[in-house]
Amino acid sequence: MSHFEIEDILSQDKRGVVFRxxxxxxxxxxALRRFLPFGxxxxxxxxxxxxxxxxxxxxxxxxxxxxxxxxxxxxxxxxDKMPYIVAEWVDGTKLExxxxxxxxxPRLVIQLLRLALEVSLSLSEIIGExxxxxxxxxxxxxxxxxxxxxxxxxxxxxxKWLGAEFESRKLAALVxxxxxxxxxxGKLISDHAGxxxxxxxxxxxxxxxxxxxxxxxAMPSRITxxxxxxxxxxxxxxxxxxxxxxxxxxxxxxxxxxxxIAACLVLAIGGxxxxxxxxxTPSAPIAKAEAVSEKPAAAEPATxxxxxxxxxxxxxxxxxxxxxxxxxxxxxxAAEKEAKRTAAKAPAAVxxxxxxxxxxxxREKMKLLKANGSASVTGVVLSVRHSKExxxxxxxxxxxxxxxxxxxxxxxxxxxxxxTVNAYEDLxxxxxxxxxxxxxxxxxxxxVKISARERIKIVE
Numbered sequence: 001m002s003h004f005e006i007e008d009i010l011s012q013d014k015r016g017v018v019f020r021x022x023x024x025x026x027x028x029x030x031a032l033r034r035f036l037p038f039g040x041x042x043x044x045x046x047x048x049x050x051x052x053x054x055x056x057x058x059x060x061x062x063x064x065x066x067x068x069x070x071x072x073x074x075x076x077x078x079x080d081k082m083p084y085i086v087a088e089w090v091d092g093t094k095l096e097x098x099x100x101x102x103x104x105x106p107r108l109v110i111q112l113l114r115l116a117l118e119v120s121l122s123l124s125e126i127i128g129e130x131x132x133x134x135x136x137x138x139x140x141x142x143x144x145x146x147x148x149x150x151x152x153x154x155x156x157x158x159x160k161w162l163g164a165e166f167e168s169r170k171l172a173a174l175v176x177x178x179x180x181x182x183x184x185x186g187k188l189i190s191d192h193a194g195x196x197x198x199x200x201x202x203x204x205x206x207x208x209x210x211x212x213x214x215x216x217x218a219m220p221s222r223i224t225x226x227x228x229x230x231x232x233x234x235x236x237x238x239x240x241x242x243x244x245x246x247x248x249x250x251x252x253x254x255x256x257x258x259x260x261i262a263a264c265l266v267l268a269i270g271g272x273x274x275x276x277x278x279x280x281t282p283s284a285p286i287a288k289a290e291a292v293s294e295k296p297a298a299a300e301p302a303t304x305x306x307x308x309x310x311x312x313x314x315x316x317x318x319x320x321x322x323x324x325x326x327x328x329x330x331x332x333x334a335a336e337k338e339a340k341r342t343a344a345k346a347p348a349a350v351x352x353x354x355x356x357x358x359x360x361x362x363r364e365k366m367k368l369l370k371a372n373g374s375a376s377v378t379g380v381v382l383s384v385r386h387s388k389e390x391x392x393x394x395x396x397x398x399x400x401x402x403x404x405x406x407x408x409x410x411x412x413x414x415x416x417x418x419x420t421v422n423a424y425e426d427l428x429x430x431x432x433x434x435x436x437x438x439x440x441x442x443x444x445x446x447x448v449k450i451s452a453r454e455r456i457k458i459v460e
Contacts, residue, residue: 006023007020062126103183116177132174144152367446375436381427381430406446408450436450
């Protein structure tokens, strides 16, 4: 994490946080996404889970599509063991903000759903399982700026990828998105409505187990004659004309074992739902399951061999060992998940309540709390300043600032009151308590995040 410089926080929810960051090695801006694989109270990855995540993430580096936020690397924070992915930065705006509660022209809805299917097909080839792998919430879909030359841009969903959210992998997720964007939720729509969008959504709803390529084939091929387009509340056409159409190949029926093993490791982390089927695929050379560099490695050809009784060869011995290690890891992860579920059902032991009131020097104590849990910090305020981008307001208790200390922070997107530095000059030199929630940056800096001026109280 040392080669990423955090510039700003873009979004945060119960599933994780997305940062705008500068990659000091590559010299450009990236989107860094930390997520909570087992929920807010589930903790991070163990060592073997972390290794499996890195190996599987490496397989995704080769997937490129103009409507996908390309992945540069995936790793685990050594401090709290939380996984993160580093992805391409795209200048633009969230689709949710662009719409501003209005509907989208059905022709653009058709285009967006087509791109979601194309991207998911490309990802399916690498993951080894066909599904809707992109996030389908409007606050996760971006509309590229005119300068970016990009149209609709999707995130790969880390939660679908790691074996959770099975229902959202199906075509029903796209049906829900299309109905929401067109403003058709709960309405009876004809097949010809929206230039054929109504019939396409109905087809996907009636064929939930159809393949992605089938869904693309069922897409409306032309605009219905004589039907006037609905009034567009948002001018989005200039923003989407830069999106290119790419040739779509149906996913391989039997992916090489190199890919299947990576997929097996990932799905084992989330529950091993597909492990038994993947374990039956033909054997192929296995890449060494060791620490993977964060820089994309050159793709190596995977050659499948199909022999009934192969003669002993050193490479085959190595392959057998690799397969055995993968199987052992998958079984162990499954047992650990089952143990966690059993423990969760057992009566919880009464424990002393955690400490939630801190001084700036209580760094180690605050590490015991989960992110987003309630906390407060009290100290003499010596400095109030904005972040470089102006979207964060920092309240510091040392000058020059001490990165090891707990500080207070407010984020413009969520803050309800005056966001200027001058509005808080009265706090300088006074002992102040900030009441809020635990917030951590990838570099390890810890903050108490506040949401309003009323969460600041002068003690003396």
